[in-house]
Amino acid sequence: MDDVMEPGGSSNDITESIPDNADKALDTPAPEPQPDPLTAKYGEIIAILIRSEYIALEQVEYAERIRKKLPSPKPLLEILKELKYITDGRVREAIRTNRVSLRIGSLLLELGYISADDLQAAFEIQAGDKSKKLGEILVSQNYIDERKLVEILSLQLGFRYVELEFTHIDRLIFAAAPVKFYEKHNFIPIRKEDDYVLVAFADPLDQRDIGAAREVFGRKIIPAFALKSEINAAIEKIKRGAQARRSIDMDEDSIAGLVNGIIIAALENRVSDIHIEPLQDRLRVRFRQDGVLLHHKDFPVDAAQAMTSRIKIMCQADIAEKRRHQGGRIFFDHTGGQLDLRVSFYVTVYGEKIVMRLLNRKGQLLELSQIGMLPRMLDRFRDEALISPSGVLIITGPTGSGKTSTVYSCINHINSPQISIITAEEPVEYIIDGIAQCSINPKINLTFEETLRHIVRQDPDVIVIGEIRDNYSAEVAVHAALTGHKVLTTFHTEDSIGGLIRLLNMDIEAFLISSTVVCVVAQRLLRKVCPSCEMPYQPTSKDFQFLSYAPTELLGANFKKGRGCGQCRHTGYLGRTGVFELLILDELVRNAILERKTSHEIRKISVESTGLVTLFEDGIVKAADGITTIDEVLRCLPKLQKPRPLSTLRRLVGA
Ligand SMILES: [Zn+2]
Known part of the structure; x- marks a missing residue:
């Protein structure tokens, strides 16, 4: 729980209520909310309150009459609260039970966090760039403070807020879908919690994104909330980590195997010289065969360092020295006997180019x-x-x-x-x-x-x-x-x-x-x-x-x-x-x-x-x-x- 921020001190009831909520909420398909007459007239939250019988229609009509007489606009919900027709706690309860039908924009508007003009402006920006989430726009346009948004989504709606920067992401679960999918749907899976998968959404109210997560992880997901910028950063970090790991995966054993594999392939193909050269985007291996260089294989450029070090160890060259040309000798044992290689390290702009000359080759001694x-x-x-x-x-x-x-x-x-x-x-x-x-x-x-x-x-x-x-x-x-x-x-x-x-x-x-x-x-x-x-x-x-x-x-x-x-x-x-x-x-x-x-x-x-x-x-x-x-x-x-x-x-x- 250390990585989950639970503002307002009501963490217990939030977490306990989530799996049920999530399951129930996600059982229902995700329709585009049809604005019924009540919603159209009073907004989503008040419609929910009326339908949930938390307040009576007459109370709303009375509050609306007051609102119209006010010199400056005030959210209807505020007036209902001032009239003591409803409490914050009851509003929260109603929102949480019905959050599936809520949209973030109207929620913020009705709760009085943003103005109708702000919301309209944000919608217009979103129309120009569909990849942006409404909450993200509201924050970036300073219509609402980021922390406030976090607070509303977590406290009002009961979504767990996940600070991704400090959260360990289960790579196995992450691997369930392609990175592009997460990027498109603005979510990131975090870990398994019992039978559920905790998933952080940039907008946990977006039913399309929730639907996308369900495609991958099934119904049992716990929707949580994270800032979009943090989701992007976390995805980037994993991508980079995966690249780095590809080279870390080439640990000593596998790097040694790679190098041995190259030498053995050369040995089997009447090769006189092996050229291992770092280029800008790859590590190229070529063989000189019958006097002509032929392409053998490319390796990811991150493998260069490990391979160079490995070869340096094999020929007792100085591993730490990377700025001077070096030479060495390898006595390579293989099933056919011992192969003798003369190795040269030559410093180039992209790193050390290695040439290994195969000496003592089979069949080299001719009558x-x-x-x-x-x-x-x-x-x-x-x-x-x-x-x-x-x-x-x-x-x-x-x-x-x-x-x-x-x-x-x-x-x-x-x-x-x-x-x-x-x-x-x-x-x-x-x-x-x-x-x-x-x-x-x-x-x-x-x-x-x-x-x-x-x-x-x-x-x-x-x-x-x-x-x-x-x-x-x-x-x-x-x-x-x-x-x-x-x-x-x-x-x-x-x-x-x-x-x-x-x-x-x-x-x-x-x-x-x-x-x-x-x-x-x-x-x-x-x-x-x-x-x-x-x-x-x-x-x-x-x-x-x-x-x-x-x-x-x-x-x-x-x-x-x-x-x-x-x-x-x-x-x-x-x-x-x-x-x-x-x-x-x-x-x-x-x-x-x-x-x-x-x-x-x-x-x-x-x-x-x-x-x-x-x-x-x-x-x-x-x-x-x-x-x-x-x-x-x-x-x-x-x-x-x-x-x-x-x-x-x-x-x-x-x-
Ligand atoms: Zn031929």
């Missing part, structure tokens, strides 16, 4: 024969480059070109119990049995430099340097090769010749480069045509133009394209293949380096003397075999010179 090198190129790479006991082997390409996978395939290929392989990687992306892999961790001062200083003292046969990023790592690679080690490393350049030029520009002596570098492999990953929906493709004149080919130069090609199907998520592509440019240095190229020739000249010599097939040409061969498409070749591969005819290329790579 050398599976990486996509065509037969003759593969043979040369294996038998002329990888086999050499010392020297630097460089795999080059931009981020996401698959060079790390190729390095692992190489390591896997040369791995044997007779040799010692040691790595410095940032980070270790795939653990291979039998080799000593070190993950660079600058956080604990395990830096690249520090690691490389120690690596040669480990008596290795093969050194794997994750990436040549600076002068120092380039020097280490070259000097290790000079002292008889085989060095495998990666570089971040467009093509194979670019790798050599970069080394030259890193202040490494040309003679050191020419005498230590065995080969440079440039690579890219191209999407493969989906085998489920592939169909032959006839190149257009535009295709020939973009490819720089005359149609006769592509004779014998079987171009294909995927139509798009459920298997490939309607992209026409499924999986990826490597495209390679293999430069094995020969005397002519070594001399060109010593003479510090331009990249154009070195390229020309490489193509002429070493049998180098460019990335673009290797792509053409694969497109002509229906493995990938012309579109992919044009999208992903640099075209540095006019490609040679298909027949020539096929001979060179052994396709």
Whole structure:
């Protein structure tokens, strides 16, 4: 009862009388009150008093005669009271028993709280805006004090007044109807009281609103009264609470489940990266699959914070830090084993964008024969480059070109119990049995430099340097090769010749480069045509133009394209293949380096003397075999010179 205001101290009889009253009152249908002659002449309350035989018609007629003679207007009920024909108590009693037929406007008028002009003005405002309740208008127009209205409705009519601000609303009962319904009918259910539902109405005399409440809660309702502004505020509060709860509901368990669900979905779909990014109105999750970002799922924007915190816990990042970029590592246990994720938090205007790179994925470690090198190129790479006991082997390409996978395939290929392989990687992306892999961790001062200083003292046969990023790592690679080690490393350049030029520009002596570098492999990953929906493709004149080919130069090609199907998520592509440019240095190229020739000249010599097939040409061969498409070749591969005819290329790579 603490939340119910019972003005006038007569709370007991009010509450006790309500259920009966309510039930009885609401049993009767809600007709528009038909103004009978008595009501029309004397008003609703007096008509009730006469019909209830609380006063006699003659007394009313006498009072009416007095009223007409008064210099200033006075409510008839006032005169009846002054004449002691009726008491306040009897009026209240009559009103309460008959309140179903009363309307708030005439009630206030007859009780003398408002004037007929005020009421008329309020009616006019209401006619202009039907959503407004009469009581609300009377209050907002200052025709009646809000507290007075409360008092009249509660004291005179016996409606309980509910201060919603301090009232707990039973959410289960509230959930019985849509929010819009409450908004339309200006009421809010509060709680169950025995078999009854206590319902606060903005106008407990409005039979349409009462009828609406009965539709939802049945006959057994206790109509109470609350200010419309408070009803609106309470409804808003619940709406907001529901939104907040949606995120609170994602408590630790469910948030953890959500995050795990995303990682597992990525794992099952050959995804390389997970992007979780807060946008203005949602949290978007996308997967990079076969090199292309695809939409995975959206989450409510309120989930962002909890998900970010959860991922930060998983990778031991700083939860409290939200204004700086961060990184971390997750070792994720799942039924198929352990997944390794490298996580990056990047601060954006809408919050932290999270990218998780999936390392150590199932099927990531490919046999050398599976990486996509065509037969003759593969043979040369294996038998002329990888086999050499010392020297630097460089795999080059931009981020996401698959060079790390190729390095692992190489390591896997040369791995044997007779040799010692040691790595410095940032980070270790795939653990291979039998080799000593070190993950660079600058956080604990395990830096690249520090690691490389120690690596040669480990008596290795093969050194794997994750990436040549600076002068120092380039020097280490070259000097290790000079002292008889085989060095495998990666570089971040467009093509194979670019790798050599970069080394030259890193202040490494040309003679050191020419005498230590065995080969440079440039690579890219191209999407493969989906085998489920592939169909032959006839190149257009535009295709020939973009490819720089005359149609006769592509004779014998079987171009294909995927139509798009459920298997490939309607992209026409499924999986990826490597495209390679293999430069094995020969005397002519070594001399060109010593003479510090331009990249154009070195390229020309490489193509002429070493049998180098460019990335673009290797792509053409694969497109002509229906493995990938012309579109992919044009999208992903640099075209540095006019490609040679298909027949020539096929001979060179052994396709
Ligand atoms: Zn398909």
